[in-house]
Amino acid sequence: MSGSATKRILLLGKTGVGKSSLANTIFGETVFQINHLNGPKGHCTRAETRSINGRSLTLIDAPGFFDTGRSEEEIQPEMVRCITECAPGPHALLIVLKVEKFTEHEQAVVTKILEWFSEDVLKYAVVVFTHGDQLPDGMKIQEYIGQSEGLSDLLKRCGGRCHVVDNKYWKMVEDDDYRQNKFHVAELVNTIDELVTGNNRGYHTNEMLHKAEKAIKEEEERIKKSSGNLTEEEIRRQARTNVFKTMTEKSRPWIRSLVGFAVIAGVLAAVTAVWLNYKAETEVTESTLVKEIIEAPITKVVEVISEEVSEMQPSVEDLTTSVVETPEIQEAIPEIVEDFWDWVKALFENIYDPWNPFD
Known part of the structure; x- marks a missing residue:
C-alpha cells in the first residue's frame, strides 16, 4: 500500500518515558509540550510535520493509554484522536521505553499495542530507548537488551530495530559519538527509511484505520464543496477534526446506555x-x-x-x-x-x- 511523501510516525509508550521529549529531539526543536506537572489528563494526541535531513516526517505523539487508574471512558476519546491523526496508518511505530528494568508493566504496554493494532504492526515497529545516560560507560544498547529475556524477545519480533537517545544529557557535544543525540537521530531516520522501503513503501493499517480514512475522505469532499480558498493541508486538518468530533459523540451514548x-x-x-x-x-x-x-x-x-x-x-x-x-x-x-x-x-x-x- 503506497503512502505519501510524508511518513507518519506514531510514538507509543506509558506516561513518563519521554515520548514528547523524544519527538522534540528528533525535530531538533521544542514542538511538543512536556507535561511534567499536568500528567496524562493534560496531554492529548498531537501531530506535527517537519523536514529532517531532507525527509518529511509527521510525528504523532500519543498520550499515556497504558497508565493505571485511567478508565476506558477517559482513554477512548484520545484513542479516536490518535486513529484519526495517523489514518490511513503509520509508516512506522516507535515503541518508547526507558533504559531501566523491563517489568510486567512494560510487557503489558507491548501486549496492549498488539491488541489495538495486531501482531502485524511489529513489522513497522522500532524500539527506541530514552534516558540513555543510564547505560553504563562503554555499553551499547544492543548489549543492554541482551541482558533481558523480555527485551531480547521484543527486539527479535521487531526485526532487531532499536535505538537509544538521551533527551536531557546527550545534547552536548562529547568525544564519544555514541552518546550524542545527533548521531542516534540520524541512525533512527535511516532505520525508518529502510523500514518503509522494506515494506514496499507501505504503512500499517487495519479495519479501524481504514474506516477512519474513509470517513476523513468523505468529509474532505464535503468541505471542498463548501469551502473557498482552503489549501489541501487545511482541508485535511479540518476533516480530521470533524471526524474526531463526530466519532467521539457517536460512541458516548453506547457507554451511557450500557450502565443505565x-x-x-x-x-x-x-x-x-x-x-x-x-x-x-x-x-x-x-x-x-x-x-x-x-x-x-x-x-x-x-x-x-x-x-x-x-x-x-x-x-x-x-x-x-x-x-x-x-x-x-x-x-x-x-x-x-x-x-x-x-x-x-x-x-x-x-x-x-x-x-x-x-x-
Whole structure:
C-alpha cells in the first residue's frame, strides 16, 4: 500500500518515558509540550510535520493509554484522536521505553499495542530507548537488551530495530559519538527509511484505520464543496477534526446506555423470567437454580424473550415485581445479580468494541 511523501510516525509508550521529549529531539526543536506537572489528563494526541535531513516526517505523539487508574471512558476519546491523526496508518511505530528494568508493566504496554493494532504492526515497529545516560560507560544498547529475556524477545519480533537517545544529557557535544543525540537521530531516520522501503513503501493499517480514512475522505469532499480558498493541508486538518468530533459523540451514548439502571434492570428481569419458564420445563431442583440460570443456553434465552415481548409486552415494572415476589429468586437474587452483571459485561465486550467507534 503506497503512502505519501510524508511518513507518519506514531510514538507509543506509558506516561513518563519521554515520548514528547523524544519527538522534540528528533525535530531538533521544542514542538511538543512536556507535561511534567499536568500528567496524562493534560496531554492529548498531537501531530506535527517537519523536514529532517531532507525527509518529511509527521510525528504523532500519543498520550499515556497504558497508565493505571485511567478508565476506558477517559482513554477512548484520545484513542479516536490518535486513529484519526495517523489514518490511513503509520509508516512506522516507535515503541518508547526507558533504559531501566523491563517489568510486567512494560510487557503489558507491548501486549496492549498488539491488541489495538495486531501482531502485524511489529513489522513497522522500532524500539527506541530514552534516558540513555543510564547505560553504563562503554555499553551499547544492543548489549543492554541482551541482558533481558523480555527485551531480547521484543527486539527479535521487531526485526532487531532499536535505538537509544538521551533527551536531557546527550545534547552536548562529547568525544564519544555514541552518546550524542545527533548521531542516534540520524541512525533512527535511516532505520525508518529502510523500514518503509522494506515494506514496499507501505504503512500499517487495519479495519479501524481504514474506516477512519474513509470517513476523513468523505468529509474532505464535503468541505471542498463548501469551502473557498482552503489549501489541501487545511482541508485535511479540518476533516480530521470533524471526524474526531463526530466519532467521539457517536460512541458516548453506547457507554451511557450500557450502565443505565433501567436497561440492566429490565434485562435482568426478563432473563430471570425466562429462567423460571426454563426451570419449569426442565424440572431443575432449587439447589441448582443459580448455577443453571447462568448456564442456560443463550439461544433459549433469546427465543423465549422474543416470544414474551411480542405476545405479552409486559412493562419492566410489572415484570420486575412478579420476579422479585418469587421465593426462590428472593433467596438467590444477590448471587444472581453478581453473576448476571459479569455476564452482561462480557456480552457487551463481544458486541461493542470501544476502540473501534467507527462501526
